[in-house]
Amino acid sequence: MMLRRRSSSCSSSGVKGSNRRRRSSSNTAGFDEFGFAFVKRRERKVQHRTHDYSYPQPTAVKVKELCELLSYWNGASFICRNQIERFIRIGIPPALRGRVWKCLLDIETVRAASNFNYQVCLSEIRQPLVDLGVSEYSIISAISTLGDRENEMGSTSAAGCLKDDVPIFRQIALDLQRSFPTHRSLMGDTPEAIEGQAKLFRVLTAYARYNPQIGYSQGMSYIAAVLLMLLGEEEAFWALVVLLEKPKYLSELFDSSLKKIQHHALVFQQLLKHRKPQVFQHLEKLSVSSVHFIMQWFMTLFTSLPCWDSVLAIWDLFLLHDELGSSSSSPAPVGCEEQTEHPEETEQTSAEEKSEASGKEAVGSSGGNVFARMLKAAQRYLADTAKQSTAKKRKSESKQPQNTPMSRKGQFTPQDGVSAATDDSSPMPLRRLRSGPVGRVARRRSGAQSTRVRSLLRRTSRGLAQCSTSPRRNSCSKPGQYEASEEQRESPHRISSPEHTQLIHQIITASSPSVKIRESQLI
């Protein structure tokens, strides 16, 4: 906890370095690659989203290949999904991400199959709103108007049909400006932002109409806003529907009972206890329960993480893996998890459904849980890093080979690519990936993206150093302990199973606004 103070006020050398790099960019007003505004230095503590992104992009040939793949996309086809996974590993070019997501979510099919009409719904909503003197384009005044109207709702006949909706609409309106307040599409009162907020309002209100049982819950605005950054309005609406309704994604998560999220938290707590007892004890001591960060992570779909390219990479994988893939790759017996490092949150859902079915979230039953594997992998990964941290310093970081001898010896054998002979023990998607011509290509290519992942990792940790602000002016500290962790952070991030480790690393260490588990605490 104390480190946070240190990193912001006293700052060790590593932190200073990253601050300097950042300073140059923040002076130039504008937006980063993903549309987040550069902020003044003094505000950086509270607004941490901007970064200087510099990760290798796929070559033009690959981009062309991806475009071709998307043009004959068939969601039901294994080949298509394998191919797309290959691209996700390389890194989807931001310009094509919208198309990829559309394909992965299969929006068109869902829209075609539904008898819900987005445009009709909007006009249904708009009419009574107009009667109330509220427009989605004047959100600020709308908030107070809606607030006032909530009281007199009973008496107003025109608003009768909106009676149930008004509290929801009001809550949505309140959150519009607060979801990604530094993103260009939602920031301030530029025409772009006004339109952006109006779109977000429409998508969320339409969803509240689409599923009145769920209505609107805080957290959804983040998910919808991300979708709107990449998709058209109506597409974003349907994408939201798919995400929130399909069992393989987030269904039930936003139920008014919030049972599912609490269940997730309990499972995570158990996993933490058994897999990472030290972290668990530390959090216990601080009275931090997993629900505090789990809610942030899941209910905003990891958009609380500081590095946007990582968030999008997590989304790519999340959208790709459905229950089929995950359930086949999550082994029932506990002992098997050695071979499975396949951290998608989707899997977790299914794994937990299983454990729910078996009655308790005992560790045994959640052995196939993605977090078990994440923690395990993170543990090994960090142990490796610790061994090397003293030997190699920042300079060698960029030259670090992808597969060090240690990882070849089997630390991450399943993902190691080179040693593909042990196919049978690996999880389903990877097995598929590794056999046949596609597998060979994938193997070759997965090596190519190590730099990107490394850069992601570096940035995450830098982001951590910089934005690990949260509060906690806590007077008790062990300075020595945290110095060590500083050093850790500067140590080379060796990638053995690049993308998986990256995800684990980010999910576990990346800073959520509420509670940040640090790398140092994981060791």
Place this chain on the structure above:
Amino acid sequence: MDILWQYQFRIILLGDSTVGKSSLLKRFTDGVYSDVADPTVGVDFYARSLDIEPGVKIKLQLWDTAGQERFRSITTSYYRNSVGGLLVFDLTNRKSFEHVREWHREVSEHILPHHMVYILVGHKSDLTRERKVLRDEAEQLAAELGVRYVETSAKCNSNVERAFELLARDIYELMKMGEISARDGWDGVKSGLTAKVLYPAEEEREREKSCNC
């Protein structure tokens, strides 16, 4: 872990959505303010220590709750383990003021037979023009509920420290009087290692340590 506080109070922030609970806490614990803050999803956690009187350090564990009704099922579980509560409303939002009574009732009923020490906080006092709640009204409500009243602004850093300090002091006084005491299975108040137990030299060293950060 070193325990450098004598007592730990667990305090919860309550109030409608967008009244500024998180901003208040960020100002108090981190000294920063931003015009726009992310909505709190679920429960958030902050901490800061206060010197309540010479030699007595109180650690405040602060729980920020989501204002949306939907998260009530989660946030209620934090009521019981809190010794103090800030009832926050927005001075520019009449409705949030009217809801204070409901918040008070809900929490008080939930934690029966125990009690919580409250303070009523009128937030966003810098927005004088848009003010919808008069000071008198708020004071009247505070008197009715038998709690203190403070007007704060996270933006101008006005009275923020005072609000938390007043609450902590009230709790501390009640504790000295024996009205409140640490009990098993309750995290509202915890006592740490007291200064008296430490040898003076050791205490000195501890002090130095805490200065380093």
